Each structure stands twice: as C-alpha cells, then as structure tokens.
Amino acid sequence: MASAEDLYKQANDAFFEDDYDEALELYNKAIEMDATNPEYFLKRSATYQKMKKKSKESLADAEKALSLIESTEQNEQNSIKAKALLRKGIALFELKNYQEAKNALESSKELNANEKSLATWLKKTEAELEKIPKPKPTPPDSTGFLSQSRVRHEWYQNENFIIISIFIKNVKKETVDVYMTEKSLSVTVKLPTGSEYSLELDPLAHEIVPKESKYEILSTKIEIKLKKANAGAKWGVLEGEDTIVGSVAYPSSAKHAKNWDALEKEISKEQEKPEGEAALNSLFQQLYKDADDDTKRAMLKSYTESSGTCLSTNWNEVSKGHVETKPPEGMVAKKWTS
Known part of the structure; x- marks a missing residue:
C-alpha cells in the first residue's frame, strides 16, 4: 500500500503534467493519510488555483498550511510560511479581495522575497488596487458641520415662547449640551472635526422658565424653545438690556430684532x-x-x-430663501440709488 509521501510524489507528477483532476485526487488521499504536513495542503491549494473557480478551497488550504507551520523548525517554517502566504494572497486576489491579498503577499515577501511568482502577483494586485476610485474628501459644508464663524442662528417669538434655531445639519443627540437658567442659555455642539460650536446668551433680555423650556434636534437644525416667564411680553433683543418695548420679533442672526411694528x-x-x-x-x-x-x-x-x-x-x-421682486407684467423692477 502506497504511503502518504508516495501519493504526494505521484500527485506532484500529475500536477506537472497538467492533469489537475488526477493530482487533486492523489493530494486528497495523501492528506487523508497525513493531515499534519503543510506541504500537502500547499500543493492542493495550488491545484485548486489551477482548476479555477476553486478560490475558496484554495484559501482554506493555504490557511490550514499556515496553522500547521508553527510546529516546524524556524528556517523551514519561514520558507513554508512564505509559500502559504503566497497561496493565500493568490486566492484572495481571485476572490477580488485585493487589499487583503496585498497584505498576504507582502507578508510572504518579508519571509522570502525570492518566492517564485511572488513579484508577479504583487504587481497584479497593486494594479487592481489602482483601479479602485479613491474617496474624495468631503467638504465640511456638504455635511452641514461648519466652523464656529459660519454657523447661523435665528430667533422669533410668540406669546409664550422664544424660539431659537441653530442651523447645523445631521447633529447627533449625544454631541449636544444645552444648559439654561432663568437668565441665561448655553449651547455646545461637538463637531466631527474635533472643534466645538457654542452659543452663549448671558444675560438673556428677560427671564425664562427653564423647567418648561425644551429643545429638539432636527435633521437640519437644533430648535430651542424658551418659555417666557412673563407670557405675552414682547422681547426686542435676546441678550442684554431690552430697550425696544413692544416690538414684534422676527428670525434674525443678529442680536437685535427688526421692529416690525x-x-x-x-x-x-x-x-x-x-x-x-x-x-x-x-x-x-x-x-x-x-x-x-x-x-x-x-x-x-x-x-x-x-x-x-x-x-x-x-x-x-x-422660509427656503430670499423672495424675489416680481413686478406686474410690462413693468421692470429697479433699485433706487441715493
């Protein structure tokens, strides 16, 4: 009865004669008799690669060989490990996992830079990686995360609330900190860039009721509703001394609201x-x-x-933008100049 080594040699002869079906059958028999020799798995891995559409089986054998190599002597281990990593890299390449394939091939090169066909497969892998489009950097403005100086806020009021909108898109709840007292408001937002946006209103123009105030994080903004302590009172400004009595507030990024009365x-x-x-x-x-x-x-x-x-x-x-001047048909709008 033939030994595992004899079957392995017969399988190698069939492999070199391009009879991969015969080689695979003989390697299978050799492995059945001795499943501790990493060389048997490496050659079967190579056979799978020659047979095409067997990349998953080839990868499994390469990884099995790597797991068996730990028990060999160091010098022999490096040589066999280099071959196993080469087979793994080729299998990953054929599975179109080019980055992992490159990692395996480069590891093989570190152990044995002269491994046969290694340089060819490295070039092929790098060529495929070059074809993959590299992601373009995302401009900060396109995500809605702006610098402190470019974040816009507006406010308006009704009988019971002061409503403040801070326009930052796609904010996560855990990055927002809102703190209120009867005469102050502090808003801090941690931006993905690592910087912070803050809005500090201290003192507020009039007193609020913090317990009845609230805020909501929407897709395009943070909306804060401050409950007026004196319902019905008209605020002329958000912060500081209010000298505009009875004015109707309208959204504005400025501290002083326009007098719509x-x-x-x-x-x-x-x-x-x-x-x-x-x-x-x-x-x-x-x-x-x-x-x-x-x-x-x-x-x-x-x-x-x-x-x-x-x-x-x-x-x-x-609210979506500036309202354009639309003169009656037959007339033309002109700007007055002093």
Whole structure:
C-alpha cells in the first residue's frame, strides 16, 4: 500500500503534467493519510488555483498550511510560511479581495522575497488596487458641520415662547449640551472635526422658565424653545438690556430684532393712497391680524423682501430663501440709488 509521501510524489507528477483532476485526487488521499504536513495542503491549494473557480478551497488550504507551520523548525517554517502566504494572497486576489491579498503577499515577501511568482502577483494586485476610485474628501459644508464663524442662528417669538434655531445639519443627540437658567442659555455642539460650536446668551433680555423650556434636534437644525416667564411680553433683543418695548420679533442672526411694528405703521399709511391700493393694504392688515404666527412671518418676509410685489402666507415655501421682486407684467423692477 502506497504511503502518504508516495501519493504526494505521484500527485506532484500529475500536477506537472497538467492533469489537475488526477493530482487533486492523489493530494486528497495523501492528506487523508497525513493531515499534519503543510506541504500537502500547499500543493492542493495550488491545484485548486489551477482548476479555477476553486478560490475558496484554495484559501482554506493555504490557511490550514499556515496553522500547521508553527510546529516546524524556524528556517523551514519561514520558507513554508512564505509559500502559504503566497497561496493565500493568490486566492484572495481571485476572490477580488485585493487589499487583503496585498497584505498576504507582502507578508510572504518579508519571509522570502525570492518566492517564485511572488513579484508577479504583487504587481497584479497593486494594479487592481489602482483601479479602485479613491474617496474624495468631503467638504465640511456638504455635511452641514461648519466652523464656529459660519454657523447661523435665528430667533422669533410668540406669546409664550422664544424660539431659537441653530442651523447645523445631521447633529447627533449625544454631541449636544444645552444648559439654561432663568437668565441665561448655553449651547455646545461637538463637531466631527474635533472643534466645538457654542452659543452663549448671558444675560438673556428677560427671564425664562427653564423647567418648561425644551429643545429638539432636527435633521437640519437644533430648535430651542424658551418659555417666557412673563407670557405675552414682547422681547426686542435676546441678550442684554431690552430697550425696544413692544416690538414684534422676527428670525434674525443678529442680536437685535427688526421692529416690525414700525413696518405695520408704514403699511397703514398706505391707506391714504388711491382707493385700489388702499383697499389692498387694508386686506393685507386684516389678513395679518387674524393669521397665526407662521402665516404672519410668511406675509412680512414675502412682502418686504419682494418690495411689495409678492404676498405669501406659506411659511414652508417662503422660509427656503430670499423672495424675489416680481413686478406686474410690462413693468421692470429697479433699485433706487441715493
């Protein structure tokens, strides 16, 4: 009866004659008789690679050989390990795992730089890696994470709350810290760059009720609702001394809000003009008086930014950007210069 070594030699002869089916059968028999020799697994791994579409089996044999090598002498171990890593690298290459293939081949090179066909497979692997598109750096602005100086915040109010919006996209809850007292607000956001954004309002223009205040993290912003201690009071500014009594606040990144009451007075003066325009202004005022907060904001923003040529009650639409001037058909809008 043939020994495992005899079967291994017969398998090698079949391999060199390109009879891979015969070689595989003989290597299988040799391994059945002696499953401790890493060379048997290495040659069967090479056979699988020659047979194509057997990359997974080839990889398994290469890894088995590596696990058996630990028990051999150091010099022999390095030589066999280099071969095993080469086989592993080739199998990974054929499985299109090019980065892991390169790692295995480079490890083989460290043990035996003269290993047959190693240099060829390294070049092929590096060529495939070069074909893979490298990810482009993501500009900070495209993710919504901006520097401290470029983060925008706005605020407005209703009878009961001051609403502050900080426009940073895709913020994670665990990166946001909001702290309130009766007269102060502190907001800190940790950005992926490692830096921090902070908004410090101390002292607030008027007192708030921290326990009834809250904040919400949305996809495009952080929205903070400060409960007014004195419901119905109109804040002229967010921070510091409030000298604008009775003004209606509107979203603004500045500390001082625009006096929209004055705008209402200007609109009321328009009633002195010819009947048709006076009637239009009267309608505007009536709509404004009976509207909810979002509708009022939409009307004021659309009317002022369009120079009186557009009046919208849809805040979702108006809030998206500047409202363009749209003069009547046949007329052209011009800017006044002093």
